[in-house]
Amino acid sequence: MxxxxxxxxxxxxxxxxxxxxxxxxxxxxxxxxxxxxxxxxxxxxxxxxxxxxxxxxxxxxxxxxxxxxxxxxxxxxxxxxxxxxxxxxxxxxxxxxxxxxxxxxxxxxxxxxxxxxxxxxxxxxxxxxxxxxxxxxxxxxxxxxxxxxxxxxxxxxxxxxxxxxxxxxxxxxxxxxxxxxxxxxxxxxxxxxxxxxxxxxxxxxxKTQNTYTPHYDEFLEFCKNGANLDEALERYGELVYDYELDGKVVIDGVLIRSV
The missing domain is CATH 3.40.50.450 (Rossmann fold)
Structure with a gap:
């Protein structure tokens, strides 16, 4: 537009x-x-x-x-x-x-x-x-x-x-x-x-106010109940490892889940 x-x-x-x-x-x-x-x-x-x-x-x-x-x-x-x-x-x-x-x-x-x-x-x-x-x-x-x-x-x-x-x-x-x-x-x-x-x-x-919205994060929602690691990498790329580094997700073999 x-x-x-x-x-x-x-x-x-x-x-x-x-x-x-x-x-x-x-x-x-x-x-x-x-x-x-x-x-x-x-x-x-x-x-x-x-x-x-x-x-x-x-x-x-x-x-x-x-x-x-x-x-x-x-x-x-x-x-x-x-x-x-x-x-x-x-x-x-x-x-x-x-x-x-x-x-x-x-x-x-x-x-x-x-x-x-x-x-x-x-x-x-x-x-x-x-x-x-x-x-x-x-x-x-x-x-x-x-x-x-x-x-x-x-x-x-x-x-x-x-x-x-x-x-x-x-x-x-x-x-x-x-x-x-x-x-x-x-x-x-x-x-x-x-x-x-x-x-x-x-x-x-x-003079800002915090705007953190914990329910928005699409990637964490994707991983919430456990997800296939290969599918996560295909959809989200390097974000997978960024979130692992930040301690937001855990990779366990072929699975990834939100912390």
Whole structure:
């Protein structure tokens, strides 16, 4: 569907979109929003920290915004459902990238998907950079969990600085996220050194209320009475092992069940 009213969300941009196509729950636009973006080739540490950060922020009353890309973007989407807004470079009749198809379909059905491009648009290289400005403009703050020096995430940081939005980054080892480390070195970003403290600070800053809904989680419902592990992996992919790592499910041979 098309919406012209959503354009007001992007009025701070020098070049706001002419129109926005959407699928899903427009009421999410009324929540305080935090963008989480980062490397497509994230480390295991970044993956786990991104998931935990996104999950705790969404449970604390925030809507997480990302660009639906491989890596950090899609990890933040998995963790924050249904409080997630994906902004896509492609038209919404397309699924891109295909490797994220399962999660993107969940965004379409249970969360909110936006695009400034027509429904059947196939994304070009410049579309991804154009999308970055929308991801940043829609949110109150930007979090970059991992980034190289020359990356789309630093393009997002550039937009955030132009729009006077705070940038936060994860603490990283030297040489593993040179882009975020450079932002810190140049006093352009603040470090998240403790996720729980950061979430509490954001709750106080934006006066949010917890929105944890224990009965929503589709995957936990699937596993509630025990399920076949192979079927769970086919339907939910890496989410199976993310939930096992978090202690939410137990794998016992060929079966998986909720804790």
């Amino acid at each position: 098309i919406s012209t009213t959503i354009i007001n969300e992007f009025k701070t941009l020098a070049k706001p979109p002419k129109t926005i196509y959407y699928k899903g729950n427009l009421s999410l636009l009324n929540k305080p929003k935090i963008s989480i973006v980062g490397s497509r080739k994230m480390s295991v540490y970044t993956k786990n920290a991104t998931f935990m950060l996104s999950k705790k922020l969404s449970n604390a009353g925030f809507c997480i915004v990302s660009g639906g890309a491989i890596g950090v973007d899609i990890e933040s989407a998995k963790a924050s459902m249904p409080y997630h807004i994906g902004i896509f470079a492609n038209g919404l009749n397309e699924i891109y990238p295909k490797s994220n198809e399962q999660t993107i379909k969940q965004i379409y059905e249970n969360a909110l998907a936006l695009s400034e491009n027509e429904p059947n648009h196939i994304p070009q290289k410049y579309d991804f950079l154009a999308r970055n400005r929308l991801v940043v403009a829609l949110s109150d703050i930007l979090i970059i969990t991992q980034a190289d020096i020359k990356s789309g995430s630093l393009n997002s940081a550039k937009h955030a600085l132009e729009l006077n939005k705070d940038i936060f980054v994860l603490a990283q080892r030297i040489g593993e996220s040179d882009g975020t480390n450079e932002l810190i070195a140049n006093y352009k970003a603040k470090i998240i050194y403790d996720i729980d403290i950061f979430v509490d600070e954001m709750k106080e800053r934006f």
